[in-house]
Amino acid sequence: MKKSHLILSIFLLLATFTWAQQRIVKLKLVQTSDVHGNYFPYDFILRQDATGSLSRVCSYIRQERKEYNDRLILLDNGDILQGQPTAYYYNYIDTTTTHLCAAMMNFMDYDAGNMGNHDIETGRTVFDRWASDCHFPILGANIIETATEQPHFKPYIILERDGIKIAILGMITPAIPAWLSENLWRGLRFDDMEETARHWMTVIREQEKPDLVIGIFHAGRNAYVMNGKYNENASADIARHIPGFDIVMIGHDHALACEKVINAEGDSVLIINPANNASVISSVDVKLTLQDGHVTQKEISGELVRMDSYEPDAEFISHFASQRKDVEQFVSKRIGRFTESISTRPAYFGPSAFIDLIHQLQLAISGADISLAAPLSFDAEIKAGDIFVNDMFSLYKYENMLYTMSLSGKEIRGALEMSYALWTNRMKSADDPLLLLRTQPREGAADRAVFQNPSYNFDSAAGILYTVDVTKPEGEKVHILSMADGTPFDETRMYKVAVNSYRGNGGGELLTKGAGIPQDELEKRILSSTDKDLRYYLMKYIEQQQTISPKALNQWRFIPETWTKTASQRDYNKLFGNEKQP
Incomplete structure (x- = not known):
């Protein structure tokens, strides 16, 4: 074999070996937040069609899963149990069947939910029943049982998708006592978000060693100390001050947001908020480059996608037709x-x-x-x-x-x-x-x-x-x-x-x-x-x-x-x- 042919063969062999060790994984993350009972494409208060709703989100998810399959991760960021009579009916009137919201989220294959202040507002009997009906974990790292000093809900979860380890940490604004009667949350405490995030980030990094870290926080972008005591809307501060987050999904303030901030270590963190009523969703594309099984590069981009161009999912509507009829009878009294x-x-x-x-x-x-x-x-x-x-x-x-x-x-x-x-x-x-x-x-x-x-x-x-x-x-x-x-x-x-x-x-x-x-x-x-x-x-x-x-x-x-x-x-x-x- 000529020397030049030998060099070319060696080069091709090395290139093939290198290519075999390098791999690209693409993930899609979708967030709903502040849905406020907008499950059906219908406003039961005004008695007219609505542009948002989980039914339209379901159509979008069904479309995206054709490409991503289980590499699509669907998350909700709280305030889903209050707002429309649909939520009220299954919170307080029909309390024996599976909660409609849980049934719908199970139908859509949510991967995790997070608690919001209006979910707490329904009372422990309601939100604990809903959480138990959900076939996926509800998060709340800073919602603490005072009797045990442990989180009432899971603080975080670990998901694995195509060899990628993903940590998702959930928290709620701690200002609950400034809004809600204690009889609704008796036995619980709501800790400061930044202190809680710092603690759990250390645990996650040392014990879990994830490839991707997502914060899902039911708190807005602009921090404000309420009543001299509660640091409300600390989400952006956490993204900046606590290194380790790749993406911070936020809600609560009903304000659309999609931007990147720089954290204390000089890394970029995506902040994204789809506002309210399931009229818009957060869509995050993650492209990870792996070399020898280790992530060497992350490309993360976010987009806010309007739902009004998506038709309600026909299977969703058919599956929950009887529950819709029950709600219509309730509001028509x-x-x-x-x-x-x-x-x-x-x-x-x-x-x-x-x-x-x-x-x-x-x-x-x-x-x-x-x-x-x-x-x-x-x-x-x-x-x-x-x-x-x-x-x-x-x-x-x-x-x-x-x-x-x-x-x-x-x-x-x-x-x-x-x-x-x-x-x-x-x-x-x-x-x-x-x-x-x-x-x-x-x-x-x-x-x-x-x-x-x-x-x-x-x-x-x-x-x-x-x-x-x-x-x-x-x-x-x-x-x-x-x-x-x-x-x-x-x-x-x-x-x-x-x-x-x-x-x-x-x-x-x-x-x-x-x-x-x-x-x-x-x-x-x-x-x-x-x-x-x-x-x-x-x-x-x-x-x-x-x-x-x-x-x-x-x-x-x-x-x-x-x-x-x-x-x-x-x-x-x-x-x-x-x-x-x-």
Whole structure:
């Protein structure tokens, strides 16, 4: 053999040997988050078709599995058990069959789920039943059983796909005690996310030695210390501060995100968030190059994929047809009649029939002196005429309990001062806006105005007469004239106040930062609590009364009215379009 032929043969042999030792593995990771009961392609509250839903995600997954098979890993990031009547029905009405959400996730072959705050809100009986019905692990590294000091759910799981070892660590925002009554999570504790992640990353790296590490955190992107105690939305901080994560999947804040950050060791970490309602999913492509069985290179890219172009999966729809029928029968039950239509839209500009109906019902149910309540849905409407169960989800969005609390007159005014400071601009002239608004860009559509702060923290009061001077700074806006019956209001007196459990536990910080009550003292102020969610009692009250004539109580007003009247119409047009304000 010629020398040149020999060299070529040796080269080819070495190349073949090297190629044989090098291998490429491609994985697809898919995340749903904050599904909020949107299982079917139908909104049972509005009684109309919906663009999101697990049914559409199922179509997408079925398509992608044709290419990836078991190399597709499907994960959910919490808040899946609350939002639509579908979830409510299987949380509290049908409690004996397999939970619909678990059955659907089993049908779709989820690999893991993670706990969200609204899953905790359903109560231990509900979320433990759901978790036991799931044929895959539910994660929650920082949800600790106080009796054992061990995680209530698995802290992490290890999956192996095509020779690749994948670690998935799940956590929840620790701010649960600031929102939810302890009777819903009694016996549990919610530890700081960053401390928990640091601990479990050490365990995972030393004991498991994975090729890929994924964090799935039910917490948003921008960290914020709530009530001086709970570090909410610490996901991006963890990605930056704690080396080892390749991908951090986030949720909770309903904010689309797909970006890379650099961690403390200079490595790139993908952060991705599909927002809410299963309208969008997170799709992550991972390409791993292996040499002699060891990963030598990682290529990771993320994409947010809209689900509205996918038809609901036909097999999914057929398989769960009977459960859909049960939910439709549940929401179709007539409970009473409204003589007037009500909407949350007027609630931002003054007293409204919508919010004042909630005030009246809270006062009637609790026997309190004063009620605090806010619009829980940005733009909800209930038409005059027969009222059905589905309308109650528009009237009251969340499964909050009703608390009766002991608050001083000064504390009540402090809470209202903070509420209106979150809600209203400080007007310097008649041309200024009344509300605190910002512009939000929209893909393929004109920009729109939205509130700077969540409207579910815009508490107004009933049971007192007061004005809100929008020319004044926070602390000087609210002037309480008297009780609603004309008797004096006393800032030194203790009053019985009806609030929802979210507010009573410190949610929105109106009672802590606004009223100045320490977080640890809030529980002592609770005089009584309902044992079921407030929507249940609202429903029972309407059933008893049968005919409700909702009207604004007109117990408060914005001043100076010469400024606020024209500013209201301008702001109304920015929020809802050019139509006459009701």
